Amino acid sequence: MKSLQIAATGMAAQQLRVDVISNNIANMSTAAYRPRTAEFSDLMYQQYLTPGTISSQVGTVVPAGVQLGTGVKPSSVSMEITQGSLRQTGSELDLAIDGTGFLEVQLPSGESAYTRDGKLNRSAEGQIVTKDGFELADGITIPEDARRISISTDGEVVAYFASEAQGQPIGTISLVRFVNEKGLEAMGDNMFRETEASGSPNRLVPATEGVGILRQGYLEDSGVDVVQEISELIEAQRGYELNSKVITAADEMLAATTRVR
């Protein structure tokens, strides 16, 4: 009886939806986290009777045919491109990206990773690093005697020394854009890796070509909308229950069949 298997695919789909939602809710406080949504599509159809063929019983042309569906499958779990709200922190190395770009991070393996989490620090050597200690690809070193630094919206980093009123530019933080951000591969730790689907990274000066601007002293909050997630969670739970009802009903039908001598 196929109804059992079909309902099982339905339950599995709703289960996956709950998994995605729970990961979103778990990351409701992760800086710059972008919520994911699970999308589904129907499985292939079995052709019992193709429309337009001649019916065997009475010789008429079948108008609509008979196609039986076989269930549901997940088609994608994609990232929503929504900007999280910006939170003021006042810390001089906190950077929020107001736009679509990513910061490029240099991994120890030589690979590049991309992040929107702008909680930056200064390493022992004075380099600008992420909170996990990975260096920014722009390779900016803050001089030891710098009193403070300022980062402009277009990425220019200026260091101010002891008593001088004028600062000295020490480098530029660039931003990276991808044609299809949804195609990036999440690596965990708020970082992404380029894939064939995302396209190659396009390094740009902030405030150009729609890459967004930098905001010093701000951090981007998680983009998770808790109210929406909870309502989705309830929907997924009810969807799961509906499919389990089909299993019960199909089982009772089978039980009726086996009762016949």
Place this chain on the structure above:
Amino acid sequence: MSNAIYAALARQSGLMTEMQVVANNLANSSTTGYKSDRAIFAEFVAGTSNNLSDLSMGTLSGHSYDLEQGGLRFTGGSFDLAVQGEGYFLIETPQGQRLTRAGHFQLNAQAELIDAAGNRVLNAGGGPIQIPEEATNVSIAGDGTISFEGVIIDQVGVVAPEGQMMRAGNAMFTADDGFQQVEEPKVVQGALEQSNVSPVLEIARMIEVQRAYEAGQAMIEREDDRIAKFISTLRQL
């Protein structure tokens, strides 16, 4: 065997199939752009061996798709599109052109508009849609016109089938008799059309099917008893 049992069995097998249709609808209650399905049964008359009388039986003869508009869920995604009212998006798959209401689109690495499975979405002229790489806030108007910073780039194709549609999986349909452009399409950017499955109706139908099936089984049992009694009566004569 008795004709009554044949007729009941035909109905039982039809009810099993109908259960499968209900199960598929409920499994797809979260599928973007899914249209729910109804099985249509038709009577057919089968000749019986003794030529005394013909026997009428029911068989599954076709489907009707419930093409009612599903609710729109707002996502804010710039390439999440929904059609309101008439029409389908046109998708180019390796098997040919397909129609769909599932507008969960994105860009590929070449900045072409694609669906969730990587198939290209076609424009009003039947060609792929290319978005300029530097475009970030692309706006898509109600008639499907795609523009960026006031400059029109392309137009998403919205078509209507000319004859019957067949399901092709992945929330897509085939239209063998061709299709034509919808004259005044209504495209909504930042929204997805949800499945139009009504859980209440489906559950009601499921219960109906289940009870009808049980009634059919009871009838077969009673018919079996009747034949058994008939035989034992004959034996006593």
